[in-house]
Amino acid sequence: MSVIRTDRWLEEDIDHPVKICEKLEPNFKGHDAVGIYRILTKFGMYKPTKGTRGVYEGLKEKDTWECVEKIYQNYKKKWDGPNIPIYIFPTYQSSGLFSRGERLKGGVSFPDKLFLFLSDKVAPQDVESLFVHEYHHVCRLNMQNKSFEDYTLLDSIIIEGLAEYAVLVNCGRQYLANWCTMYSESDIQYFMEKYLKDNLGKKKMEREHDELLYGGGGIPNMLGYSAGYKIVERYYQTNSYSTKLSFTTPSKKYIVELIEFSRENPD
Numbered sequence: 001m002s003v004i005r006t007d008r009w010l011e012e013d014i015d016h017p018v019k020i021c022e023k024l025e026p027n028f029k030g031h032d033a034v035g036i037y038r039i040l041t042k043f044g045m046y047k048p049t050k051g052t053r054g055v056y057e058g059l060k061e062k063d064t065w066e067c068v069e070k071i072y073q074n075y076k077k078k079w080d081g082p083n084i085p086i087y088i089f090p091t092y093q094s095s096g097l098f099s100r101g102e103r104l105k106g107g108v109s110f111p112d113k114l115f116l117f118l119s120d121k122v123a124p125q126d127v128e129s130l131f132v133h134e135y136h137h138v139c140r141l142n143m144q145n146k147s148f149e150d151y152t153l154l155d156s157i158i159i160e161g162l163a164e165y166a167v168l169v170n171c172g173r174q175y176l177a178n179w180c181t182m183y184s185e186s187d188i189q190y191f192m193e194k195y196l197k198d199n200l201g202k203k204k205m206e207r208e209h210d211e212l213l214y215g216g217g218g219i220p221n222m223l224g225y226s227a228g229y230k231i232v233e234r235y236y237q238t239n240s241y242s243t244k245l246s247f248t249t250p251s252k253k254y255i256v257e258l259i260e261f262s263r264e265n266p267d
Contacts, residue, residue: 001085003069010056010089015048020089027085027113044106044117046090055090058120064088067124068116071131075170079243081139084113091117105130109137129167129175136163136246143247153209153224154200158251160213161228165236166243179222180229188230191223200255231255 006020013019021033021040028036037045046052059065065088072086091106106117107130114134118127140159167175183191195212202209211217213224220226235254 001083003065003072003086003088005065006087006089007056007060007065014053014056017046017048017089024087040089040108040115040117041092043108043115044091045115046092046117049093051093052090055093055120059088059090059118062120062124064118064127068127068131071128072135075132075135079135079139079247081135082112082142084138087113087115089115089117091119093119107131107134109134109141111138111141114138125171125175129171132167132170133163133177136166136243140247149203149205151204152200152251153196153202153212154255155251156204156209156213157196157200157224157228158232158254159228160225161230161232161254162246164225164229165232165241166246169241169243176229177225179225182222182226183220185230187220188227191220192227195219195223196227 009020009023018033018037021036024036025031025033028039031039041047046055068086068088075081076083091104104119104122105126108115114137116127116130116134118130137159140162144155146155164177164180167177199208199212202212211219215221215223231254235256
């Protein structure tokens with residue numbers, strides 16, 4: 001598989017995204033088109049507005065589908081990554097919380113597919129950094145051999161931290177998501193003790209999992225993401241980095257850095 005020509009789908013049915021999602025039903029077992037669209041809009045897929053077609057035309061003018069294909073083939077070879085379909089759609093143009101906390105782009109990954117939601121104003125380097133983040137997810141999800149229901153909060157914060165560390169290594173610090181530097185180390189230490197330490201075993205389907213990962217309701221914004229990046233960053237200050245090993249290293253191994261962080265920075 002490769003980049004799917006969703007531009008052709010959009011050309012015909014851009015004002016009817018649920019109809020577009022009917023084409024995705026074979027890849028989403030147990031979900032109909034309405035359910036698929038509901039899932040994708042949570043991560044940034046567009047909702048039809050007067051400006052949506054203009055975004056689509058802008059993406060076409062930039063040869064976005066061809067550019068993402070080149071990026072995909074590069075990292076697939078570089079990382080010996082899985083062969084998956086990649087779907088590109090315009091992003092929702094109103095303010096919102098996307099998977100990397102940014103408004104010009106968003107994405108969501110599954111073991112067998114990847115979605116990118118893009119504005120026509122997003123720079124090519126930012127498209128690559130988003131792809132690196134999401135494709136790292138795909139690679140790790142495949143190598144961990146773990147069912148969705150068994151993923152814990154620890155697994156989630158580590159997978160996010162690792163994906164953004166891959167952005168640092170492959171794209172540069174200037175392309176890191178803003179949540180990587182949202183809080184100071186002392187803030188993270190405090191939040192770890194107050195919110196995360198006793199909840200790392202929360203399963204993905206439990207309510208507290210997403211509250212702690214994304215923030216909200218009194219919990220600091222993007223807490224799990226930010227803590228995950230800090231944990232991973234500290235780990236690689238004392239351990240050599242290998243992208244391929246980052247796909248297979250168990251989440252629990254990184255928690256050693258969390259423990260050491262607390263010991264080195266007592267209240």
